[in-house]
Amino acid sequence: MTTYRLGVLEGDGIGPEIVPASVLVVDAALAAAGGTAIDWVGLPLGRSAIDAYGEAVPESTLTALAGLDGWLLGPHDSAAYPEPHRSRLNPSGTIRKHFDLFANIRPAKSFDGADAVVAGTDLVIVRENTQGFYADRSTYKGSGEFMPTPDVAIAMGIITRAAVERIAIEAFELARRRRKQLTVVHKANVLKMTTGLFLDVCRELAAGYPDVAVDDFHIDAMTVHLVRRADDFDVIVTENMFGDILSDLAGEIAGSLGIAPSVNSSHERAMAQAAHGSAPDIAGQDVANPIAMILSSAMLLDWLGARHHDATLTEAAALIETGVADTVRAGTRTRDMGGTAGTRDFAQAVADTVKGLR
Incomplete structure (x- = not known):
């Protein structure tokens, strides 16, 4: 044994x-x-x-x-x-x-016999866990936050190609084992260089997964799509903070954060x-x-x-x-x-x- x-x-x-x-x-x-x-x-x-x-x-x-x-x-x-x-x-x-x-x-999956905001929800959020806009995880040493004056607070958001590549591969491989659909969530219309890099790298890697359908949404639009039609989504990949927020929302949509x-x-x-x-x-x-x-x-x-x-x-x-x-x-x-x-x-x-x- x-x-x-x-x-x-x-x-x-x-x-x-x-x-x-x-x-x-x-x-x-x-x-x-x-x-x-x-x-x-x-x-x-x-x-x-x-x-x-x-x-x-x-x-x-x-x-x-x-x-x-x-x-x-x-x-x-x-x-x-x-x-x-x-x-x-x-x-x-x-x-x-x-x-x-x-x-x-x-994952966020609704249960038969229990109330859900969107019945039939069955999706997985793949969250990059080491960088992004959570300053406490973006640096080798220190918090990633600092205050040059008592009235100014600054936090660093870091996105690197290497980190995006490895989380995107995890997401593509998971999508391939599920319903072969991947959604990239970003804010590249405003955060053009940071989440723009996240989106670009995911799109580049998509060429190696021709069997997986790929789309993308801005983070603000994605919250609306989840509330209205969470059952349409399969695997979602995003950076650290966006993933934290979306997964809490998805849990409640599926029935309770307790699940x-x-x-x-x-x-x-x-x-x-x-x-x-x-x-x-x-x-x-x-x-x-x-x-x-x-x-x-x-x-x-x-x-x-x-x-x-x-x-x-x-x-x-x-x-x-x-x-x-x-x-x-x-x-x-x-x-x-x-x-x-x-x-x-x-x-x-x-x-x-x-x-x-x-």
Whole structure:
């Protein structure tokens, strides 16, 4: 039996609820698929790590992550950290930057039996994760923001050909495996050199993917298109900040931000992380929706399955996706989706459903 070592970083807010819920479902799916085991490695991160180690992401955590096959990252509440930690790069940004996790893959898919703004939504946003207009990720050292005077604040937005090429290739390859349609989102009519370069490089690479239909929209127009006809889109590729905004919008359009999963990856490593935040207002109440974290974990299994040519992991990922969809369709939903199930009960229902699929 193959054993993989996966990190567990519960984080802040609802993290200690939704991350264990995901571990429960992953274990159930792997047991159903057979042939693979997980050695779960708990690691400190977030406010509890500040209290115990003096850092939100201790150096020991980064060192341990480097020796693992992947990890589950819970949400963080860095806005509530004491200084100087509040002003530093947040935990997820620290990990993404340290391991150069350049691709943030964020699906948005509606469920049968649950309300969605646009029924039939089934798209994936491929977000460049290291540059763009998020200043804290645009520089080797420093925040990328500065104030020459107390009344002037400046942030750098950086786009490089190399970064666009590698994220565009990820997007084209994904589109080729799906419905063979790729949409490039930019603002090249105003940000002519930066997002203009993003658009140009994507168009250049399109020549190598003649089987993929390519179109493009300005970011402001794209928000309108998603609200009106999200079901028309397949794979969307864009820079860092645009991708963050669009994926939150797409999650709500599909039914709830609580169902919005994501995986952050390089060619060597991957991290499961729900697209939503830590929701401190509902932390500890057993009402948080664990779907986004559960599906993020499934995406990690699928990524690992492809990387290691392990069909058991790929099958387990598919079982989780089916198990979540069947559970929602059967009427078990959390409060944000109009139901009454708690976090633990929903996760157990998915685990039970997954066991019954084999």
